[in-house]
Amino acid sequence: MKTLFKQTLTASILSTMIAGTAFAAPSETPPVxxxxxxxxxxxxxxxxQAKLKANPSAAREIVRKNLDPYIDSQAFTRIVMGTYATNQYSTAAQRAQFEKNFRESLIENYGSAFAKFTNQTYTLRPYKDTGSKNPVVTLDFNNNGEKIPVSFQLVDKGNQWKVRNMNVSGIDLGLQFRNQFAANVKRNGGNIDKAIATFKPDADAATQKK
Structure with missing residues (x-):
């Protein structure tokens, strides 16, 4: 049950990692x-909740409305593409296509995870300001007595906080997806266009890595 909830939670949050304009001001502290x-x-x-069980498209709309604006998808793209995000391996157009494909894949494959929501709650861990340019805030999501820690790494983008990466139960999702993409590049003989076109991020596999 814990593994299923962790995978569902991860899929739900990851399906929101799309570019947008955040509304939070820098005067708002990271935990707030x-x-x-x-x-x-x-x-x-x-x-x-009732609508989500019967209509997955409603979940996608919730994603777009509630979380899209707060994600730095360009930063997340650079993390996932790794060295392939440099001009040596890819063009700006290829990186933009990767970002678009990555977004759509997560929405389509994981939007239905919101339908599994059953009134889970969370607690906010005490936050200590270390002065880092990428502050980290951790929430413990509660599921039938089990705690699933999810850490959000933030970045101030033009006086706006955005999420640039996530860590679920000690697993760096950006790094796990980077490994998946690198393996896909290899399977496609180093052809970046083919690797981008066929890449399907696997959140379930990512959250089981230790």
């Missing part, structure tokens, strides 16, 4: 920002 986003998402899930 993350709590604001989490509360908005949970409120929408609770309000639409």
């Amino acid at each position: 920002f993350v709590k604001h986003v989490a509360d908005g998402l949970i409120a929408s899930l609770k309000a639409n």
Whole structure:
């Protein structure tokens, strides 16, 4: 049950990693920002729980409305592509296509995970400001007594907080997806266009890595 919930939670959050314009101001501290986003998402899930079970497209709309604006998808793309995000291996157009494909794949494959929401709650861990340019805020999602820690790494993008990477139960998702993409490049004989076109991020596999 814990593994299933962790995979569902991860898929749900990852399906939101799309570019947008964040509305949080830098005067909002990192934990306040993350709590604001989490509360908005949970409120929408609770309000639409019955609809989600019958209509996966409703989940995708919740994603776009509640979380899209707060994700730095360009940074996440660079993390996942790794060395292939440099001009030596890819063009700006290829990176843009990767970002688009990555977004759509997550929405299509994991949007239905929101339908599994059953009123889980979370607690916010005490936050200590270390002065890092990429502060980390951790939430413990509660599922029948089990705690699933999810850490959000943030970045200030033009006076706006955005999420640039995530860690679930000690697993760096950006790194796991990077390994998956690198393996896909190899399977396609180093052809970046083919690797981008066929890449399907596997959140379930990522969250089981240790």
